[in-house]
Amino acid sequence: MAATLSAWPWENLGPFKYLLFGPFLAKVLYSRIQGDIKDTWCLHILIICALRGFIYQLWTSYGNMLFISRNRRIIQQGVDFKQIDKEWHWDNFIILQALTASMASYMFPVLSSLPLWNTRGFIATLILHMGVSEPLYYLAHKYFHGNYLFAHYHSLHHSSEVPQPFTAGNATFLEYLGLTAVIGIPILGCCLIGYGSISMIYGYALLFDFLRCLGHCNVEIVPHQMFETFPFLRYLLYTPTYHSLHHTEMGTNYCLFMPLYDALGDTLNTKSWELHKKISLDSRKNGRVPDFVFLAHGVDLTSAMHAPFLLRSLGSKPFTIKIFLLPFWPCVFVVMLLMWAKSKTFLFSFYNLRGRLHQTWAVPRFGFQYFLPFARKGINKQIEEAILRADRLGVKVISLAALNKNEALNGGGTLFVNKHPNLKVRVVHGNTLTAAVILNEISEDVKEVFLTGATSKLGRAIALYLCRRRVRVLMLTLSTERFQMIQTEAPMDYQNYLVQVTKYQAAQNCKNWIVGKWITPREQSWAPSGAHFHQFVVPPIFAFRRDCTYGDLAAMKLPDDVEGLGSCEYTMERGVVHACHAGGVVHSLEDWTHHEVGAIDVDRIDVVWKAAIKHGLRPVSNVTKQNQLQKKIS
Template sequence: MASPLTTWPWDNLGLFKYLLYGPLVAKVVHEMFYVEDSNLNSLWCFHLLILTGLRGFLHVLWNSYSNMLFLTRNRRILQHGVDFKQIDQEWDWDNFLILQTIVASMAYYMFPFLQNFPLWNVKGLLVVLLLHVGVSEPLYYWVHKKFHGHYLFTNYHSLHHSSKVPQSLTVGNAAVLEHLILTVIIGIPIIGATVIGYGSASLIYGYVLVFDFLRCLGHCNVETIPHKLFETFPFMRYVLYTPTYHSLHHTNKDCNFCLFMPLFDKIGNTLNKESWQLHKTFSSGNGSRVPDFVFLAHIVDVTSSMHAQFCLRSFASLPFRTRLFLIPFWPIALLSLFAMWVWSKTFLVSFYYLRSRLHQTWVVPRCGFQYFLPFATDGINKQIEKAILRADKIGVKVISLAALNKNESLNGGGKLFVDKHPNLRVRVVHGNTLTAAVILDEIPKNVEEVFLTGATSKLGRAIALYLCRKRVKVLMLTLSADRFQRIQKEAPQEYQSFLVQVTKYQAAQNCKTWIVGKWITAREQNWAPRGTHFHQFVVPPILPFRRDCTYGDLAAMRLPQDVQGLGSCEYTMERGVVHACHAGGVVHSLEGWTHHEVGAIDVDRIDVVWKAALKHGLRPVSSGSNMETN
C-alpha cells in the first residue's frame, strides 16, 4: 500500500485534469462581466490563471534550452540523454501548478487582505528578501535533509531522484507531500509581506517567477553561470547555486541540500568540496564528450521540424503525426528554419548511448522539398560537407547520411565528399547495405518471382543482384536497356537469366511480390493481382490504395535493449525503432570498420552487415526469414 500523499488525486483524469481550472475561469468571467465594481487588481483568480500560465511557459522554455544541444553540448553536466522512462515518469510534471493554484485560490477566501492589493510596493521587495533568506532558505534546507532520511526518502523523495538527468520538468516530479511543503515555503515570504501591509501584485508575480526560474536553473543540466563571476566576487559562491552544484546533489545524495543559497550547506557542513572546480570545468565548455557516431538527418517538412526534443519533449517521444495543436506554431517553425538557413549550421537534436558509445543526431536544416530543386543542390551539399568536416575535426569516427542527404543525384551516395576529401578520418556511411538486407529479409524464402521498380537505383540494383544469386526471377522495370544490361553483366554468368527487363506494369499482373523503389499511383497498383504484398524503399512511402493487398513499411530496425538515453522517436517510427540506413551507420560504428560506405552497394557485404547487425542486438521490425542468420 502506498504511503499517504504520494499520488495525485487526479491521476486517472488524464487531460481532463485541466478542468480543475474551470471554477477559476468561471469566477473570472463572472466578476468581469457581472460584478460592476470589479477591477483588474481585485481579480485574484484572474491573476492566478495568468501566473500559472507564465510559470508553465517558463518551465517549457528552460526545458527547450536544455535540449538545444547545438547551443549547450559543451556545457552539459550529465552527458546521458533523457530516456522514454523518465519522460513518461515526468509526463504530468505540471501537477504541482494545479495544486498550488488550488491552494492559492483557497487562500483568497481564508485571508481577506488578499482580496485587494496594490499593483506595486517597493518596500515589499526588501521584506520578501529578508523572509526568504531568514525563513524559507533554512526551512527548506532542514526539511530537505529530513527527506533524505530512510523512511521519507524511500516513500517520498526517491521519486524525484529517480530522474537520472535533471531538467526543468524534473522540478514537478515529486510526491504530493513534498509539493505541499514547498507551497508553504513559497508562501511564507508572500504572506508575510502582505500581512504587514507591503504586499502587491508585482511582488507575487516577481517572487514566484524568480523562484521558479532559479529552480529551473538548478535542474537544467547545463552550466549557465560563468566561473569568472565567482572568481571576481567570491562571496557569490554562497549566495547563488549553480546547475553543477545541484547536479552533484542528484548524483551524491549526501551533499548540497540548499534551496538556492550554498551558504546553508556551508553552515551545515554538507557542501561538496568539488562543486567549484567542477563548475569551472563545465562553464568553460570542457565537460563534453565527442560522439563515436553521428547520424546526419534532415527535416521532412515544416511541421515535422517541430518533432524535436527542444520543441516539445513529450511530443518528440511519440511517433510523429500532424496534430491540431501544431498548426498555430507553424509560422514560428517556418521563421526558425529561415533563421537556421541564414545561420547555415548543422545542429544537434538528440543523443543516446549504445553499448557505452555516445551516439548523436545532427540535422541539416533543409525541408524535404528543397532536395528536389536543382538550384538548391550546391547549398545542400555545402551544408552536408560542413557537417562531415566538423565531425572529422572534433574526432567523430563514423557519420551516417539520412535518406535525402545521400541522394544519388545529389552527391552519389556520399561519394562526392569522400573523393573531394581523401584524407578524412571520419568514415562516411550511407547505410544502404543494411537497408537492402532488411528489405531482402522481408521477402519469404519460397518466393520464385518478384517485380522490382526503381530497379536501377542503388538499392534496386543490389536487391536484384542478390535475389538472382538465390535463383529468384526479378522483373526489373526500367526503360533504359543500357542501364539494365550493365546491372545484368554484374551478375555471375549462370544467374544472368534470372534478371528480366520489363517496361510496363502489366508484366507484373501475375506476380504477388512487388518491391517498390519508385512512387506508384493507384492506377499502377491496380496491375498487381489480389493478395500482393508491396515491399518498399521509396521515400515518401506509397499510399495504400488497394484493400485486397498488403503494404510493408519502410526498412527499419529495432535498437537493442541496452540502449540508454533514447527519448525521441525517429519521425513516424515507433519508440526504439530507426530507419535501416541509420541502423547501418550504428553497425559500422560498433564493428569499428575503417572503410567508407559510399556510392554503389557492395552486394557481397549484404550478408556481412546483416549478421553484424543481429550480433549487436538489432532486430528487423518485420521479417520474412529470407536472409542468412547464422
C-alpha cells in the same frame, strides 16, 4: 501499497487533469459577461500558471539544445525514455498551487484587491524568503532524506538520473504540499502586512521557478569569475553544479537557493565550487569525441517540431501530426527561412552503445529543398562541411541520412570521398543494410516480385540479389539501357530472372511489391488483393488499399543495452532507427575501415546483415500483418 499522500489526487485522470483549470476559466468568462472587471484573481492564476509552464519548457529546451549546451553539461549521460515517462506529469504541482491560490483568495479577501505595484512588498518578500522560506525548506528537505520519508516520498525525485527542469516537478503530493507552503509564506505574509501587490506575486512566483529550473538544468551557465570577484555571492546563489552534487552525492547541499544554510548546517559539499570552476573552464573545450555520427535532415516543417529540444514528450513518441502544433507552423516557416539564409549543422541528440558515443547531427534543410536545383550546391556544401568537421574531431564513421546521400545530389557520398581522398572518417550511406533488411522480409518461398525504382542504388542491389535466389524480378523502368546494364551484372545463369516491364499492369498478379519510387493510389490499384508493399521510398506511400498490407520503411531496433536514447527517429518506434542509420552503427561497431559510398556491393549484403544481428540489432517489419491478412483472405 503507496504511502499516504504520496500519490496525486488526480493521478488517474491522465491528460483530463487539465479540466481542473475549467472552473478558473468559467469564472473569468462569467466575470467578463457580468462586466465585473475587478474580479481578476482567477485570470491572474491562469496567466501565472501558463507563464510558469512556459519557463520550465524554455529551460528544458535550452538544456536539450546540445548544439549550444553540450560543452557545459554536468552529467554527460542522455535522458532516456524511462526518465521521460517517469516525469510525464511533472506539472502536477502547478495545478496544486493554482487550487491552493484559489482557496487562499477566499480565506484572505485582501488578495483579491491588491495594487499593481508596491516597492516595499519586494523588500518584505525578499526578507521573508531569506529568513523563513530558505531555512524552512532546508530543514524539511533534510528531514525528507531520513530513511522512512526518503523511501516512501523523496526517492521518486532522486530516481531521475539526469537532472532536468522537469525533474524539479517530479515529486510526491506530500512534498509539494510542503513546498507550496514554502512559496506561499513570503507572498501571503507580505500581503497580510499590507505590502502586497500583483507585480510582487508575479515576480516572486516566476523567479522561484526560474531558480528551480536553473538548479536542475544540468548545464553550468553561472561564470566562476563572478564568485572569484565577489566571494560572498557563492553563499547567496546556488549553481547547477552545486545542486547536481545533491543528486549524485546525497547527504549534502540541501539548500533551496542559498548555500549559506548548508554552510551553517555543515552539509556543504566541499567539491561544490571547485567542480563548478572546472566545468566552467572546460566549457571552452571540445567534449568527448563521438565514434559515430548520423547526419540527419528535416523531412517537413511539421516534423521539425518533433525535435527533442522543443517538446521532449512529443519527441519521445513516433511522429504524428498533432492539431495543436499547427498554429506554430508560421513560426517554423520563419525559422526555416533564417536557417536557409545562414546556418550550420547542429548536434541533434546522442546515445551510448557498447561504450561508444553515437551522435546525430542535422543539416538544417527540409525534404522539399533537396529537390530544388538551385539549392543543391548549398546543401552539398553543408554536408561536406559536416564531414570535414567530423574528420577534424576524430570521428570514426559518419553515416548519411536518406536525402543527404541522394544519387542526383552527390552520388551516394561519392562526391565527398573523391574530393577528399585523405579522409580519416569513414563515409557510409548505409544502403547495404537497408537492402539486407528489405531482402530478409521476403519469404524464401517467394518466386516473383514487382520492383519500382528498379534502377536506383537499392533497386539494382535488390534485383541482383533476388535473381541469384532464382526469384523472378519484374523491374519497372522505361530505360532499356539502364535495365540491360543491371542485367549484365548478374551471373549469366540468372540473367533471365530479371525482366523489364514498363507498366503497372504487368504486376496485377504479383503479390510482392517492392516500392522504391513513390506510387499513387491509382497505381497501387493494379496490385492484387492480399498483396504486400515492401518499401524503401521517402516519404512512405499512402496506405490506400484496405485489402493489402504495407511495410514500414526499412528499420532496425537498437540493442537493449543502448543508453541515453530519449527521442524517436521520425515515425519510428522507440529504440528503432532507419536501416541506413543502423548500417552506420554496424560499420562503427565492426571497426571497418572502408567507405561505403556509391553503388551497393551485392556480395556484402549478407556480411553486413550477419554483423548487425551479431551486435544485437533486430529487424522491424510488418510481415506478420501480411501473413495474417493472407490467412484471413484464404
